[in-house]
Amino acid sequence: MDIIPEIETKFDVKFSYSADEVKPVLVEQLKASETLSIIINRLNTSTLLNFKFISERYITISSIDKTISVCGAVFTETDEPLFGASVVVFNTTNGMISSEEGRFSLNNVPVNSKVVISFLGFETKVIDAVDLWMHKGCRSIQLNEKSELLNQVLISKFLTTGLQKSTDGSTVLNTEAFGILPGLIEPDILQTIQVLPGVESVNESIADINVRGGTNDQNLMLWDDIKMYHSGHFFGLISAYNPYLTEKVTVFKNGTSSEYSDGVSSTVDMKTKNEISDSFSGGFGANLLHADAFLEVPIGKKLAFHFSGRRSFTDVFASPTYDNYFERSFQDSEILIANNTINTNSQSSDFSFYDYSAKLLFNLNDKHQFRTNVIGINNNLDYSESNANDSNETKSSNLKQENLGFGGSWKASWSNRFSTQMSGYYSQYNVDATDLRVETNQSVTQANEVIETGFKLKSNFRLNKNLNVLSGYQFTEVGILNETTVSNPDYERTKKDVLLNHAVFAEAEYNNGKTYVRAGVRGNYFQKFSKLIIEPRINLRQELTNSFSIKLKGEFKNQSATQIIDFQDDFLGVENRRWILANEQNIPISESKQGSFGFEYNKNDFLIDVEGFYKRVDGITVSNQGFYNNFQFLNAIGSYDVKGVELLISKTAQKFSTWLSYTYSINDYEFEALNPSTFPNNVDIRHSVSVAFNYDVIKNLKLSIGGLWRSGQPYTKPLEGNETVQSGNTTFVNYDAPNNENLDDFMRFDASLSYNFNLSTSIKSILRIGVINFTNHENVINRYYTVDPNDSDKALQISNKSLGFTPNVSLRVSF
Known part of the structure; x- marks a missing residue:
């Protein structure tokens, strides 16, 4: 009618x-x-x-x-609710995260608008708002797993929003949905992964992350399939990877896919946003150290450009946060430690860093995608000193560290079952130092350069809904240069090595919801040495009941590029690591064997995860371990083996999450040529405990507080009663048995506060406040000895300290 x-x-x-x-x-x-x-x-x-x-x-x-109110509930294909799914009204900031039951509700939704529902690892669904409104009650919405992914998300909110756990045991960081962690004001990629059991930094530096007792150079860092040789700003205290276009970060401690090589300890795979959006978006922000911005610019339905950039303003404005970071980073360098023999009138230093990334996305059609990208990372330190006797005599020194990477890929979907991807990259790492010394009128120039090019071709063939087969070929060429030039007296040393590697890999992945198996093998052929290394990989997970599962993982891996540590021939005392290549003589290719077994109980968002592991790495050298003892000037090849247990207990809910993790491990060296041949590893941390609590105080206000305690790392003391020994005209510290002492236990408490607010309907803002070590507990993170300049018969103790009370504040705006 x-x-x-x-x-x-x-x-x-x-x-x-x-x-x-x-x-x-x-x-x-x-x-x-x-x-x-x-x-x-x-x-x-x-x-x-x-x-x-x-x-x-x-x-x-x-x-x-006309505006309406809509509601719904998001589920998987197996009718499991999706907690943490993003539900947003298209082209607005009106949105929310789905609850534990997968539910969502939105008000003031334009009647002609569309609602976009997305979740990492699942296909995005776009629904007309009117269809949701017209449904009787709240509509159930099913998200399907992406067709190319068998490895589904197992836990959608793992420790905090934005951290997810996959069926293969890897941990995924979704930076866009990142919640809050103690002490952090940004979703810093390499700081965040340290909340995982078995992942920590014994010296508080993300440039030195230790995964299950390994060294930092044993971690494979990939950014959009480009191998990166540098990971930190401030020489290790801040991640060098801007997180705001880095959509997904996957961390593998064991059971890695056969398509990955290198990284005998772990793999950190970073992926930037890969979809072409219909709308222009971006954001910017700043904290007490740097400012950054990012943009997503659609040029059409098939073409888009992404850009991000970040730069410190520490060379213009020195905040209290910067002062703490500067003192922590350079406390053991000539920048802060005035040598008693140097008679200088004044010293000054300026430090700055920046990074940028750009990506071009082109979809030829629904079947073919082309991507090109670039990333640049730079740290720069200028240092000057003038002579007290001649104020006009000023000498300047400089240290620059940078990593530049280019990459491109072509992904083709030939059918619903078969797809291929071809990718290539170029990565260049440089650290250069020029040190002009007033007291000796001597100039020292040092350089370490790594150039790597790579090509990979891989194919995926889905045999059926549960089974996928991956195969491929990879080629890499690595060249490394090390150079030192000294004046007065003149001296020059240059060494350059090149290594070519061919690899083929294949694996099968099966997942029926209860049983997950990924089994593969990788063959690596090193052309220079005519050497073939075969690496089997296995990853098994079996669900015994709806809440209880067992898991088994194992892998063989190798690594041809490692870092040596030279405390005498360092870069201004700030950077003492140099990349070198294996030569199969005094520097072998490192090879690792790792296995783990554990169980997992997960019910009502309560998780207990226990995993025992064993890892052995052969082919390490004295020079890449950084010994402060009688072995530091010797040449020897050895190994280390580490065994331990990781425990994680976690409870998540809509308004809070809390967890406790504990790692127990025993980590020992074995060098047959040394005496003693077996002794504790430099990073032998027997006990490590972390605990945290996150709470949504009100709708837009989140609080996070947590602490870390671990036993002190080993160090070597001088021999009591005979602390030094003389060889010719040189006096050395005479060390006792290696790593026979331990530092005091490390303890730190951190806190963060996050507040979200909207400046308008299309502009979102977030204010975060974080405090590292809010109890200002004094921790010694390294200890070594030098000959006392006032008494050559005695050794002088040097202790490096961690960050003290360090606050920071960030404000971000996105549109």
């Missing part, structure tokens, strides 16, 4: 509307007792049309500015 003429006749009013815009709808017939205002309110509530009084007699009908 058409009630418009009836209302016009009964109440002597006129309606104005467009027949094209306003479609016929069914409504209840008029009731004799209803007034005009009651009828109009009922029509506004029960229809998708907006009835608006222009005057007492004229009423407009439109659907353009």
